[in-house]
Amino acid sequence: MKLIHLTDTHLVEPDQILYGLNPLERLNLAVASINSLHADADQVVITGDLTHWGQLGAYHALHESLAALKPAYTLILGNHDNRDLFRSVFSNALEDENGFVQGVQETAVGQFLFLDTNQPGTHSGWYCANRLHWLSEQLKRSGDTPKYIFMHHPPFEVALEPMDRIGLVQRDEFLQVLRPYLGSVRHLFFGHVHRPISGSWNGVPFSTLRGTNHQVWLDFTAQGDIPGSHEPPAYGVVLINGETVLVHTHDFLDQSLKFSLGAQMPQAV
Numbered sequence: 001m002k003l004i005h006l007t008d009t010h011l012v013e014p015d016q017i018l019y020g021l022n023p024l025e026r027l028n029l030a031v032a033s034i035n036s037l038h039a040d041a042d043q044v045v046i047t048g049d050l051t052h053w054g055q056l057g058a059y060h061a062l063h064e065s066l067a068a069l070k071p072a073y074t075l076i077l078g079n080h081d082n083r084d085l086f087r088s089v090f091s092n093a094l095e096d097e098n099g100f101v102q103g104v105q106e107t108a109v110g111q112f113l114f115l116d117t118n119q120p121g122t123h124s125g126w127y128c129a130n131r132l133h134w135l136s137e138q139l140k141r142s143g144d145t146p147k148y149i150f151m152h153h154p155p156f157e158v159a160l161e162p163m164d165r166i167g168l169v170q171r172d173e174f175l176q177v178l179r180p181y182l183g184s185v186r187h188l189f190f191g192h193v194h195r196p197i198s199g200s201w202n203g204v205p206f207s208t209l210r211g212t213n214h215q216v217w218l219d220f221t222a223q224g225d226i227p228g229s230h231e232p233p234a235y236g237v238v239l240i241n242g243e244t245v246l247v248h249t250h251d252f253l254d255q256s257l258k259f260s261l262g263a264q265m266p267q268a269v
Contacts, residue, residue, distance in 0.1 A: 001109045004034055004044040004071065005236035005247070007152075007191030008211025010080065011051045011058040011065075018052055019228060023213040026233055026253070027065050030212050033252040034069065038237060041071040042107075047191035048078025048117075048152030049211070050086065059089040077101050077118040078152035078191060079125065079166065098130045104138050109240045110146030110186060113138060117153045117168060125153025125168035125192070132170070132177050139181045147185045148240075154190045154208065156201050162226040163193050163216060175202065187245050189238075196234065196249055207247045210234045 011023045034044065051058035066073055075093060077083060083101060087093060094103035100116040115135065119126030127135075139147075153168040155175065168174060178185070179202070188206040194216040198207040210233055217229040232251040239246040 001107065001238075001240040002038065002041045003238040003240065004038055004041045005047065005189055005207075005209065005238055006030060006044060006212060007047040007209060008049040008078065008194055008213070009046060009051075009062065010049055010211060010213045011062050012053060013055055013057040014061045019214040019230075021213050021230070023052070024061050024065060026212050027062075028068075030233065030235055030252055031065055031068050033250075034071070034235065037250075039070040041237075044069060044071050044073040045112075045114075045150055045189065046073065046075050047150055047189060047208075048076050049080045049191060050075060050078065051082070052080050054080060054082030054085055056085050056089070059085055063089050074105070074112075074114060074150075075101075076114050076150060076152060077116055079118060079123040081118055083116075083118055083120075096131075096134050098134065100131055100134070102131070102134065104142075110148060111138075111142050113147060113149045115149065115151040117151055123166040125151075125155075125166075127168060127170045127174050132173055136177045139177070142181075142184075144184050147181065149185060149188045151188075151190050153192050154206070155188075158193055158195070158197060159220060160193065160195070160216065160218075161223055167192075186240075187238075187247075189236075198247065205245065207236065209236050209249050 009027050012018050094101050096102050102114050102116040105112040117125040155168050157164040185204045188204050190208050193208050194211045196209050212233040215229045215231040217227040219227045234249050234251050237248040
């Protein structure tokens with residue numbers, strides 16, 4: 001299976017810019033890159049913060065941009081999103097019995113679990129009792145089936161204080177529900193942090209990456225305001241084959257020189 005992971009598109013109204021950049025233009029370039037290089041992907045998953053202010057026009061622009069994608073796509077929400085306005089534009093999006101934008105997808109490589117950590121009124125991640133119950137029921141049904149989890153907020157701290165301050169609130173409760181099934185979770189994908197980060201959490205491999213617009217600068221001393229940057233945007237190319245999960249990060253707007261490493265003979269010093 002080939003999966004494309006995008007995150008934090010932060011679209012605004014089509015005639016607006018954000019932090020000196022045009023989020024829609026950059027998303028369109030990501031779509032063009034995916035269509036050119038990865039049209040054979042099984043699907044594209046965007047892990048939240050689809051818009052920056054939750055504007056209706058931004059969701060319409062997102063819908064129009066993604067209509068050009070050759071692979072199918074799945075969307076989940078982040079803290080910058082508006083659930084009602086999102087659903088008014090993406091009427092076929094995921095939805096559980098409580099109205100949250102989350103769901104389960106059975107695939108050839110296992111079960112994909114898409115989670116909704118959006119909570120109106122806060123930028124922190126939220127996974128309430130209803131959502132925890134829903135997740136618990138899905139995990140019980142799936143048993144030992146390989147699982148891949150997609151969510152916006154990471155369920156643990158990432159050593160960046162401004163981001164950890166608006167991380168998932170119910171970290172302990174989330175882990176308690178997931179703990180009996182950790183051995184069958186093959187990978188955890190998330191967004192929110194706008195940084196290329198990978199590692200493991202309670203034995204579960206995870207990865208996240210830079211967004212398609214602005215980024216969070218790597219500053220372990222930052223307190224209070226979130227340090228931003230114009231580091232290049234990226235998307236992830238995920239290759240799942242048997243027991244192997246590979247995640248390649250592609251800086252799709254990179255303009256550096258490309259050449260064959262075998263084209264030049266070593267030069268004498």
